[in-house]
Amino acid sequence: MRALGANSWLLYAMITVVSWGAVGLLQKLSTNRISSRSVLVWLFVGFVALLPFLSFTQLSELTPTLIFLGVLSGFLNALGSWFLFLSLESGAKASVAVPLTGLFPLITVVLGVSILRERPSAIEWTGVACALLGGILLSYEP
Amino acid sequence: MLPRWLIYALLCILAWGTWGFVAKLGADRIAPGPLQILATAGTFPLAFIAFLQLRMRLEKDARGITYGIANGVLSGIGLLAYYAAVSRGKVSVVGPVTSLFPLLTVALAFLFLRERLNRVQVVGVVLSLIAIAIFSQ
Numbered sequence: 001m002r003a004l005g006a007n008s009w010l011l012y013a014m015i016t017v018v019s020w021g022a023v024g025l026l027q028k029l030s031t032n033r034i035s036s037r038s039v040l041v042w043l044f045v046g047f048v049a050l051l052p053f054l055s056f057t058q059l060s061e062l063t064p065t066l067i068f069l070g071v072l073s074g075f076l077n078a079l080g081s082w083f084l085f086l087s088l089e090s091g092a093k094a095s096v097a098v099p100l101t102g103l104f105p106l107i108t109v110v111l112g113v114s115i116l117r118e119r120p121s122a123i124e125w126t127g128v129a130c131a132l133l134g135g136i137l138l139s140y141e142p
Numbered sequence: 143m144l145p146r147w148l149i150y151a152l153l154c155i156l157a158w159g160t161w162g163f164v165a166k167l168g169a170d171r172i173a174p175g176p177l178q179i180l181a182t183a184g185t186f187p188l189a190f191i192a193f194l195q196l197r198m199r200l201e202k203d204a205r206g207i208t209y210g211i212a213n214g215v216l217s218g219i220g221l222l223a224y225y226a227a228v229s230r231g232k233v234s235v236v237g238p239v240t241s242l243f244p245l246l247t248v249a250l251a252f253l254f255l256r257e258r259l260n261r262v263q264v265v266g267v268v269l270s271l272i273a274i275a276i277f278s279q
Contacts, residue, residue: 009231010277012223013239019220021246026213028251033206037192041200042207044189046214047182054175062172070177073165074184077221080157082188083150092147100151105241107159112166112234124235127276130269131238137266138244 036085040078080104095142102136166233169225177225178218239277245270 030039062070080101087097109128112118120128144152168177193200200207220243227236245267251257259267 007231007277007279009227009236010239010274012227012230013236014274015223016220016227016240017243018246019216019223020240020243021250023213023216023220024244024247025250025254026209026216028247028255030206030209030213033203034201034210035196037196038200038206039210039213040192041189041196042210043214043217044182044185046211046216047178047185047218049211049215050218051179051182054179055173056176056179058173058176059179062176066168066171067180069164069168070172070180071184073161073168073177074181075187076157076161076164076184077181078185078188080154080161082192083154083157087147087150087154090145090147090150092151097147097151101154101158102241102244104155104158105162105238107155108162108166108237109234111160111163112232112237115163116166116233118232118234120232120235123276123279124232127273128235128238130276131242131273134266134269134271134273135238135241135244137262138242138248138270140260140262140266142260 036088040081043078043081095140098141099136099139102139103132105132105135162228162237163233165221165225166228166237169229172225174222174225174229178222181221182218235277239273242270242273 027039030042034042059067084097084101087101088094109132113120165177165181168180172180220240224236224240227240230236248257248259248263248267252259
């Protein structure tokens with residue numbers, strides 16, 4: 001895989017895919033044993049465990065807007081997880097709800113194209129379509 | 143009127159979809175480390191509400207706890223890489239590619255939990271590989 005050069009993002013994206021893939025497995029394993037709410041608490045503990053490895057130096061230079069954006073991103077991510085387990089608690093079938101929530105990158109695409117005026121090329125659109133559909137189909141477990 | 147589970151699922155899509163975009167706005171200006179520190183702060187209110195709803199009592203299942211913490215560490219590592227990826231590319235392209243993570247979940251569940259893939263998932267594997275191949279060019 002020639003992941004560097006013009007597509008230097010791909011290498012990082014693959015690290016995300018691998019770590020979140022393992023997260024998917026750990027979520028299956030942990031929710032068999034503890035409640036979704038406990039998983040969220042331990043997720044936070046895991047985040048805190050990473051803090052000593054992260055650089056704090058840039059924080060003092062950030063504008064209030066950027067600090068707000070960073071905090072908001074963490075909040076929205078956890079909020080999404082919360083809605084997913086509320087959905088499952090309200091009687092959703094996991095086989096329907098989980099692939100359905102796999103549609104979330106569609107919103108990201110719409111926001112990127114409309115607000116940041118990103119213009120993916122035709123071949124990129126093909127890849128985006130395959131990735132979106134592939135992600136949804138993969139999480140289908142009847 | 144939509145059933146309640148569907149409303150929650152749609153709210154989940156909205157929250158995660160907006161997260162992907164907001165994280166891009168942050169990652170364009172903030173290095174991955176500091177951004178994850180801020181995101182950790184943003185996670186706190188919901189983790190705290192969850193803790194209160196559990197009446198401040200967490201289950202004492204050692205394995206469950208280990209999986210839960212590992213889940214957090216790996217989610218965090220995935221987020222750090224996501225910030226690095228979106229700061230280098232278009233979020234409308236990078237976002238969908240990172241959402242291919244079920245590819246690994248399915249592979250790991252096959253290896254460790256002996257879960258077999260259904261036909262729909264096999265089509266998903268093929269499409270995901272096509273997407274990765276396209277962006278590897």
